[in-house]
Amino acid sequence: MRNSKFKKEYLGRTIVTIAGLFIILLTLAIGAFLFYRGSATFTADHHSIAEFLFSADWNPAEQGRGGKVGAAIFFFGSVLISVLALLIATPFSLAAALFMTEISPKLGRKFLQPAVEIFVGIPSVVYGWVGLTILVPFLAKTFHLPYGYSVLAGAIVLAVMIFPTITSVAADAVRSVPQEYREASYGLGSTRWQLIRKAVLPAAMPGILTGVVLGLARAFGEALAVAMVIGKMQAFPKNLLSPTMNLTAELTADMGNTTAGSEWNNALWSMALLLLLISFLFILLIRLIGKMGAEKK
Amino acid sequence: MKQTHKRVKIADRAATAVLYAVAGFFLLLLAVFTIYIFYRGAVSFKPEYLGFTRGGIGVQFFNTIYLVFLSLLISVPVGVAAGIYMAEYAGSGKLTHFLRTCIETLASLPSIVVGLFGYLVFLQMTGQHWNLLAGALAVSILNIPQLTTVTEDALQGIPELYREGSLGLGATHWQTITGVLLPAALPRIITGIIMAAGRSFGEAAALLFTSGMSSDVNFSNWNPFSPNSPLNVMRPADTLAVRIWALKTEGVDPNAEQLSDLAAAVLMLMVFAFSLGSRRIGAKLEAKMTGGSHKGDK
Numbered sequence: 207m208r209n210s211k212f213k214k215e216y217l218g219r220t221i222v223t224i225a226g227l228f229i230i231l232l233t234l235a236i237g238a239f240l241f242y243r244g245s246a247t248f249t250a251d252h253h254s255i256a257e258f259l260f261s262a263d264w265n266p267a268e269q270g271r272g273g274k275v276g277a278a279i280f281f282f283g284s285v286l287i288s289v290l291a292l293l294i295a296t297p298f299s300l301a302a303a304l305f306m307t308e309i310s311p312k313l314g315r316k317f318l319q320p321a322v323e324i325f326v327g328i329p330s331v332v333y334g335w336v337g338l339t340i341l342v343p344f345l346a347k348t349f350h351l352p353y354g355y356s357v358l359a360g361a362i363v364l365a366v367m368i369f370p371t372i373t374s375v376a377a378d379a380v381r382s383v384p385q386e387y388r389e390a391s392y393g394l395g396s397t398r399w400q401l402i403r404k405a406v407l408p409a410a411m412p413g414i415l416t417g418v419v420l421g422l423a424r425a426f427g428e429a430l431a432v433a434m435v436i437g438k439m440q441a442f443p444k445n446l447l448s449p450t451m452n453l454t455a456e457l458t459a460d461m462g463n464t465t466a467g468s469e470w471n472n473a474l475w476s477m478a479l480l481l482l483l484i485s486f487l488f489i490l491l492i493r494l495i496g497k498m499g500a501e502k503k
Numbered sequence: 504m505k506q507t508h509k510r511v512k513i514a515d516r517a518a519t520a521v522l523y524a525v526a527g528f529f530l531l532l533l534a535v536f537t538i539y540i541f542y543r544g545a546v547s548f549k550p551e552y553l554g555f556t557r558g559g560i561g562v563q564f565f566n567t568i569y570l571v572f573l574s575l576l577i578s579v580p581v582g583v584a585a586g587i588y589m590a591e592y593a594g595s596g597k598l599t600h601f602l603r604t605c606i607e608t609l610a611s612l613p614s615i616v617v618g619l620f621g622y623l624v625f626l627q628m629t630g631q632h633w634n635l636l637a638g639a640l641a642v643s644i645l646n647i648p649q650l651t652t653v654t655e656d657a658l659q660g661i662p663e664l665y666r667e668g669s670l671g672l673g674a675t676h677w678q679t680i681t682g683v684l685l686p687a688a689l690p691r692i693i694t695g696i697i698m699a700a701g702r703s704f705g706e707a708a709a710l711l712f713t714s715g716m717s718s719d720v721n722f723s724n725w726n727p728f729s730p731n732s733p734l735n736v737m738r739p740a741d742t743l744a745v746r747i748w749a750l751k752t753e754g755v756d757p758n759a760e761q762l763s764d765l766a767a768a769v770l771m772l773m774v775f776a777f778s779l780g781s782r783r784i785g786a787k788l789e790a791k792m793t794g795g796s797h798k799g800d801k
Contacts, residue, residue: 211675218677219592225584226593226602229647233605236612236620236644243623301525309522318526320782321533327698327774328536329705331747335767336536338751339543366532397515420611427613429708430748454615454708461619461712466627478619482612489607 237482244479246472247275258476264440266470275473279442281480283452286443287357287432288425291364296418298365299372303414306373307380308402314377325370334434337363342435349447355437358446363431368421375420379413380406412499416492423488427481429454453477537771544768547761555722558758560766562718565733566635566740567773570714571703573639573736578646579696585647586654586692591680610648617644618709625713633739638714642706646699653695657688690792694785701777705770707744715739716749743770 247253253275261276302322306314337359346354383406391401407414437449438459457477464471555561585606593599621641626633661684669679685692718740720733727734741749743766750756750763 211678215675215677218680222584222588222592225581226588228581229585229609229651230602230605232644232647233608235624236609236617239620239623240616298525298529301522302529305522305526309519309526313526317530320778321530324775324778325529325533327701327705327778329707329744329770329774331707331744331751332540332705332767332770335747335751335763336540339764340539369529397511399515399518400511402518423611427611427615429613429615434748434751454613457615457619458708458711461622475619478616481616485611485613485616486608489604489611492607493604 240475240479240482243472243475244482245476246467247469247476251275251469251472253473258473262442266473267468268470269465269468271469273469275469275476277453277456277473277477277480279440280451280453280456280477282442283357283436283450284426284454286450287360287364287436287452288422290357290361290446291368291425292418292422294361294365295369295372295421299369299376299417299421300414302369302373303376303380304402304406306377308398308406322370322373325366326374330367330428330431331434333363333367334431337431337435345447351447353437353449355435355439355449356447357436357443357450359435359437360432360452361446363435364425364428367428367431368425371424372417372421375417376410376414379410379417382413383409412495415495419488419492419495423485426488427454427485429458433458453481457481537775540771541768543764544771547764549761552758552762552765555720558756558762560743560746560762560769562720562733563741563743563746563766564769565720566714566718567704567742567744569733570635570639570642570710570740570742571700573635574642574646574703575696575700577639578643578650578699581643582647582650583654583692585651587658587680587685589651589655590658591676591684606648606651609644610652612645614645614706614709617641618712620644621709622712631737633713633715633717634737635714635740636736638710638740638742639736641709641713642703645706645709646703649699649702650695653698654688654692657691657695658684660691661687687792690785690788693788694781697777697781697784701774701781704742704773704777705744707742707748710742710745711748714741714745716741716745 247258248255251271258275258277259281260278261274262278263274263276264279265274267273302318306318341359341362342354344354345351345356345359387405387409388401391405396404432452433455436452436455438451438455439449440451441448443450457474460470461474464474552559553561555565589599589602589606593602618641621637621644625631625637625640631637665683665687666679669683670676674682716739718738719731720738720740721731722733724732725734726732727736729735730738732738747763747766747770750759750766756762
């Protein structure tokens with residue numbers, strides 16, 4: 207009896223520990239496999255990292271080697287669209303977060319919170335679908351374009367997608383600002399807006415920044431919604447209304463058409479590796495922000 | 504002095520108005536979004552589109568449910584077990600720190616990257632063709648970090664008294680976990696599982712290169728080992744979300760427009776059902792487990 211009790215203890219402990227180790231193994235495996243395939247461009251195909259990142263000459267060989275693998279257009283497209291999306295979404299998200307916490311927690315909890323949760327749950331293809339059926343024709347009509355596929359369309363679709371992410375993280379951050387800050391601020395005679403601007407926002411800043419970086423990470427890695435509205439044009443955009451291409455759209459478009467081991471295929475894996483590295487970079491950035499926030503306190 | 508006082512007050516009013524406007528704007532946006540999607544779905548609706556043939560989305564609906572079911576079968580045990588480890592056994596050493604970094608990394612991986620990893624490992628390296636199981640595994644990778652975090656949070660949210668009481672009665676740590684802590688954490692864990700399921704329904708980027716963009720099934724054949732049986736996990740299977748993508752980007756079907764409208768509406772319906780359902784079930788379970796008198800304490 208006694209024995210079996212402790213046997214179970216050890217068995218249970220072993221099983222859950224294995225599950226934890228499995229997650230480490232899985233993460234390392236993803237990193238290792240992508241690194242292995244993604245580095246072939248630079249080892250087997252002898253291209254330089256600088257060419258891959260900064261050259262816009264994209265003409266990889268379908269068989270064997272000898273082409274050009276400059277992915278600058280795609281990289282630039284990804285950065286441009288996600289930064290634009292962030293610029294659009296952040297002010298709105300902050301406002302929504304402040305509304306939910308400082309202005310009307312009751313209305314916020316009843317309406318805005320569930321709405322944000324539903325926004326998070328909407329699948330990215332549905333966002334792409336809406337972008338394709340409403341936004342793209344609308345942009346074409348408003349700006350007299352032949353098609354509406356554009357950087358702007360991609361940025362707007364992404365902005366709607368990352369808005370709930372930033373909002374919920376920012377709202378959590380604002381909520382965790384100690385109540386004394388508010389009491390002290392009101393006690394000194396400040397208005398609600400002064401309280402928000404001078405006390406709440408600065409105190410919640412690390413948390414808000416975390417939300418912004420999470421939003422950026424989501425925008426950067428989003429594939430299908432962007433691919434549907436961006437226009438898939440292999441050129442730098444001339445302005446916000448011209449089509450271009452980004453990393454994820456290029457990956458979805460061409461990965462299935464290439465033969466394993468060809469220069470083209472290797473270059474696509476390098477792009478996947480780049481996505482992985484950048485998403486890891488965002489994690490480190492969030493860690494850094496968290497540390498800075500902790501030190502401030 | 505009076506001047507600045509006035510200005511400050513005006514700024515306060517203006518800011519409040521702006522914040523109200525933004526909040527209203529988002530509710531409106533969601534309402535318009537939903538109404539538009541359902542409207543388009545309803546307008547495009549024809550009974551034959553729900554059929555289990557090439558011209559319908561019945562097969563994709565089945566595939567979606569089946570794939571999510573399989574992925575939960577894989578990810579729930581792993582995610583919950585890892586969550587238990589994090590909450591109950593993990594120390595504060597380097598390994599735990601590293602594991603936490605791994606969970607965060609996995610959670611923020613772009614789903615297309617996970618899809619490509621799945622393509623490489625589950626298909627290319629094993630020499631398989633597109634199949635449901637590979638898709639379910641890829642979706643599991645996306646779900647595991649979420650389930651781990653939910654479980655860990657749920658366990659840590661349980662009052663310390665529960666643990667002390669159980670240990671004080673002579674239960675082992677594991678008995679405490681399975682007999683006291685897990686039941687108490689169950690409402691939140693189940694809510695987390697439903698939310699993970701809701702998110703998996705709409706996943707497409709991770710599936711394009713794993714479970715593929717086509718299906719060939721025969722619904723009179725339920726032998727799971729036959730290549731065109733719906734239950735066979737080694738057959739290619741496109742889900743609703745993947746079908747929308749295919750219809751919208753390739754659009755070879757004559758009814759591509761209507762089919763994708765309907766598929767989008769069905770997906771939205773599932774998202775709503777799961778989002779509202781998880782809230783309901785969570786609240787109900789919470790009330791049942793705690794006799795409904797749990798609201799006050801934390």
